[in-house]
Amino acid sequence: MTTVNMTVNGKKVSADVAPNTLLVQFIRENLRLTGTHVGCDTSQCGACTVHVDGDSVKSCTMLAVQADGAEVTTIEGLAKNGELHPMQAAFKENHGLQCGFCTPGMIMSAVDLVKRNPNPSEETIRTELEGNICRCTGYHNIVKSVKAAAENMGG
Amino acid sequence: MYSFDYERPSGVNEAVSAIGEDDKFLAGGQTLLPTLKLRLAQAGKLVDLGGIAELKGISVSGSEVSIGAMTRHVDVANSADVKSAIPALSYLASHIGDAQVRNRGTIGGSISNNDPAADYPAALVGLGATVHTNKRSLSAEDFFVDLFETALEEDELVTKVTFPIPEKAGYAKFPNPASRYALTGVFVAKTAQGVRVAVTGAGPCVFRQTDMEAALSSNFSADALSGIKTEASGLSADIHASADYRANLISVMAARAVKAAS
Secondary structure, three states: OEEEEEEEOOEEEEEEEOOOOEHHHHHHHHOOOOOOOOOOOOOOOOOOEEEEOOEEEEHHHOEHHHHOOOEEEOHHHOOEOOEOOHHHHHHHHOOOOOOOOOHHHHHHHHHHHHHHOOOOOHHHHHHHOOOOOOOOOOOHHHHHHHHHHHHHOOO | OOOOEEEOOOOHHHHHHHOOOOOEEEOOOOOHHHHHHOOOOOOOEEEEHHHOHHHOOEEEOOOEEEEEOOOEHHHHHHOHHHHHHOHHHHHHHOOOOOHHHHOOOEHHHHHHHOOOOOOHHHHHHHHOOEEEEOOOEEEHHHHEEEOOEEOOOOOOOEEEEEEEOOOEEEEEEEEOOOOOOEEEEEEEEEEOOEEEEEEEOOOOOOEEOHHHHHHHHHOOOHHHHOOOOOOOOOOOOOOOOOHHHHHHHHHHHHHHHHHHOO
16 A cells, blocks of 8 residues: 545645556545546547646546556536636536536646637637547537637636 | 566666566556566566656757656657757657556656657657667667667666757657557658658567668658658568568658658
8 A cells, every 4th residue: 555645625635545546536436526427448548637736637547556646637626616717607507518428628628728818710710629539519619619618717 | 467576766776676587677668568468578677767756757958868767758859949949849748648658757767668669669769869878878770770679788777868860850650559669650851961761560669760860860751751662571471561561651650750850
């Protein structure tokens, strides 16, 4: 077992984990934050996307021990004081989801996308969301949601 | 995943002395971790290079760009220094995998794995880069040996890659639509030592297309490439594309790379 310390959604956490514990397992099973989903478990679908030190990563393709000392944000950490994050609000407003399984990862990727590209074109959004797969929407309303959120976030 | 031990050293020497016969270095983990998860590989111990500051970073001198082994694709893609010295290298890094992969994956990890469809080998061979390890320095062509095989010894670790700055260079790839790996990618560079054309994705290992190099040496334009074919025998064939298709893609991507060169 290895001791890991990290800050998750602003809260310091510490645990002893086996080195082969994935970050997503740690988040879901140790911390009981089940908003982060496991979709494909093969690094393709992006449902498990969280932020590690501000960057979007696939938490099924990172060990918990690699996040030792890091700041981690999951979908549960986006809303502040009961107010949805502008990206969450935009997905709700623009019907950017159907079954909702990919949505946490899609939103975490989209927040990082807008951070890097404050005023993204439709093409940029589609390219930058390459690492997130949605099997319901055909992406149209997801792209619309991200564009609307970017505008609301002052892009 | 099978269980393994884990160590996170803070220096290169410490990392090298920690590695045993059944152990593996862990760089960004974007290939190694999926491989371990599928139980296609097993490690007694993972030696995580993530805590070694001396392996990270980009510097540009007058004539070369130096990139530390643990520098992530996103950092190469966004580096103002790389963009101005070798824009094609920044472009290549910005098209590896997807955003999340680029936020973790590293140049040292990518080249040490030597996936036949990875992008970086084309840049290293195309630019005539030098791979530096804890033991020696070797040319990119000597480094990449064969399918998933490099010249690295068990206790040898890539520390950095140095790229001579070319007059101009360009990269074009036809990505696999699902994985974004290069079905075929061509890196073209006009350097002080001549023109170099490196092909990834099409064969079992990156290689130079010397007929194209000769044609571009006298006339560095896409027109100079018309009519130059690559022999399909020896190229890869799989469910994604036949060897003939890849051979044709080499011509198409080479012309695009020359047009894009800056």
